[in-house]
Amino acid sequence: SGLPAPDLEALQAALQNTLAAGAPGAMARISGVDGVQTKTAGVRDKVSGAAMDTDARFRIGSVTKTFSSVVLLQLVAEKKIELDQPVNHYLPGLLPDDRITVRHLMTHRSGLSDYTNAMFNNTVPGFEAVRNKVFGYQELVQLSLNEPRTGEPGAAYSYSNTNFVVVGMLIEKATGNPVVKEYDRRIIKPLKLRNTSYVHPDTKIKGLHANGYLHPDEAGAPLVDSTEQTVSWAQSAGAMISSAADLNTFTSALVTGRLLPPQLLDQMLTMTPTDATNTRFYGLGLRRYDLSCGTSVYGHTGTVQGFYTYAFSTRDGKRSLAAMANTSNRGSANTALGGTLEAAFCGKKPV
Numbered sequence: 238s239g240l241p242a243p244d245l246e247a248l249q250a251a252l253q254n255t256l257a258a259g260a261p262g263a264m265a266r267i268s269g270v271d272g273v274q275t276k277t278a279g280v281r282d283k284v285s286g287a288a289m290d291t292d293a294r295f296r297i298g299s300v301t302k303t304f305s306s307v308v309l310l311q312l313v314a315e316k317k318i319e320l321d322q323p324v325n326h327y328l329p330g331l332l333p334d335d336r337i338t339v340r341h342l343m344t345h346r347s348g349l350s351d352y353t354n355a356m357f358n359n360t361v362p363g364f365e366a367v368r369n370k371v372f373g374y375q376e377l378v379q380l381s382l383n384e385p386r387t388g389e390p391g392a393a394y395s396y397s398n399t400n401f402v403v404v405g406m407l408i409e410k411a412t413g414n415p416v417v418k419e420y421d422r423r424i425i426k427p428l429k430l431r432n433t434s435y436v437h438p439d440t441k442i443k444g445l446h447a448n449g450y451l452h453p454d455e456a457g458a459p460l461v462d463s464t465e466q467t468v469s470w471a472q473s474a475g476a477m478i479s480s481a482a483d484l485n486t487f488t489s490a491l492v493t494g495r496l497l498p499p500q501l502l503d504q505m506l507t508m509t510p511t512d513a514t515n516t517r518f519y520g521l522g523l524r525r526y527d528l529s530c531g532t533s534v535y536g537h538t539g540t541v542q543g544f545y546t547y548a549f550s551t552r553d554g555k556r557s558l559a560a561m562a563n564t565s566n567r568g569s570a571n572t573a574l575g576g577t578l579e580a581a582f583c584g585k586k587p588v
């Protein structure tokens with residue numbers, strides 16, 4: 238692959254650091270031309286004490302946005318949707334500004350506010366208030382429209398779940414199907430992702446899975462088991478369930494052109510910086526991280542109550558990493574888990 242071998246000691250250390258930062262468990266799976274390497278730490282279930290298992294399913298949060306983006310871009314390839322058309326062309330009257338285009342949604346430049354900031358301002362009460370709720374897409378969009386916009390359409394990057402809720406509405410309008418049908422027939426079945434599913438509004442993670450544990454805002458308060466929820470507050474922006482192996486398959490299939498024709502993959506990979514550090518970029522429902530060794534990796538991160546996820550591949554798809562920690566609302570654990578990227582793709586640090 239031309240990459241240095243993964244640093245498996247550093248990979249394990251990143252997982253241990255994630256536990257030290259408050260995660261009950263963590264895992265990482267690397268796949269590529271050099272085979273598969275896995276590491277685990279801690280437990281997938283605090284009550285039974287069952288060890289973390291790289292075969293376990295878990296909630297992937299906003300990695301779902303990349304699945305939604307692939308479906309939408311396939312619809313663009315099929316001439317059913319145009320990226321630079323206004324959203325209101327397909328969903329008349331939905332948005333208060335005809336200038337907001339489909340591409341603005343996919344690049345988080347629509348200016349639509351993210352309703353989850355208010356929804357989860359108080360972490361556990363916010364979660365308990367919605368964990369069993371079923372929202373309609375329109376309800377979620379209205380929550381956003383009740384708040385001021387973050388900027389003019391196309392002006393600046395401002396991450397918002399609302400954008401990919403509207404992407405879900407566009408998919409359903411253009412196909413006449415619920416998004417689950419489009420995920421299944423366009424991605425899950427063709428790639429044989431047997432541990433990936435979109436079960437909204439069911440609250441359970443079926444089969445072998447990790448339980449997720451949410452850190453309350455109050456220091457020292459006990460973790461909350463947040464495993465079971467509808468994730469209806471996110472849906473096409475964050476409700477997918479998957480596994481490390483399936484995410485490895487998905488991100489490598491994406492960058493190697495198995496899901497999109499070249500011209501659409503190129504559009505998806507056309508990146509703009511998300512901040513002043515100029516090391517993190519966003520394309521169309523896809524992140525690019527530029528690592529310290531000069532390698533760029535493509536994929537997405539996820540944060541959903543009880544689960545942090547990283548799912549990335551090199552541009553040539555020759556190496557992929559999926560990493561998960563079964564906690565959230567603990568930034569230090571998310572940062573520690575992010576250390577798996579350097580270990581997986583940059584290998585041993587020069588001494």
Ligand SMILES: CC1(C)S[C@@H]2[C@H](NC(=O)CCCC[C@H](NC(=O)C[NH3+])C(=O)[O-])C(=O)N2[C@H]1C(=O)[O-]
Nearest residue numbers: 298299353357358360538539540541542565566
């Ligand atoms: C941009 C992100 C980080 S946030 C966005 C989406 N996740 C959410 O919007 C959930 C936010 C609340 C989650 C909760 N936090 C609180 O309640 C804080 N008060 C917790 O940590 O479990 C996702 O996933 N994306 C991440 C992404 O794309 O990486």
